[in-house]
Amino acid sequence: MLDLNATNEAFIQHKVYQNDQLLSVQDVVSCLTTIYSQMEEKHKELVNVPLCVDMCLNWLLNVYDTGRTGKIRVQSLKIALMSLSKGLLEEKYRYLFKEVAGPTEMCDQRQLGLLLHDAIQIPRQLGEVAAFGGSNIEPSVRSCFQQNNNKPEINVKQFIDWMHLEPQSVVWLPVLHRVAAAETAKHQAKCNICKECPIVGFR
Structure with a gap:
């Protein structure tokens, strides 16, 4: 809410x-x-x-x-x-980037690492960190900068483009959005067990 x-x-x-x-x-x-x-x-x-x-x-x-x-x-x-x-997923990515970017609105490897480290703590606390590549965020940081020709800094567009690829250490965030969206989805189908129709949420 x-x-x-x-x-x-x-x-x-x-x-x-x-x-x-x-x-x-x-x-x-x-x-x-x-x-x-x-x-x-x-x-x-x-x-x-x-x-x-x-x-x-x-x-x-x-x-x-x-x-x-x-x-x-x-x-x-x-x-x-x-x-x-x-909020919209892309808007969320924009906000998160802005929080770690410097005054030039650019982000280096250290700043991205701090963002990913804090983000991965959420699934870690739920005991789900292994499903998202473990708590080592270095491979994700490397993949982001490799995608951008190993430049020392990235801008918000480059960050969002990379996030759209759903890197393993932050894939839980778009998954969470899909789960939330599915909670209210109505399927015009009848449950074989309880006979409820329509099925609301996960089918």
């Missing part, structure tokens, strides 16, 4: 800019409270703000603060929430 633009606006409102900065649990709670309070206005019957904040915070800590230091990097928070927000 969370719109990608609303996520970004919440980051701006809370002045969450510096990617290497560490946020305390209270900072994260403050940001999440803004996000869920705005969501509650549109979906009153579905959103319980304290519960949603608590659940999301717990998930973020499980993914990005396994040692429970009480700190999460700004970039990790942004990548997690943007990855799971509602």
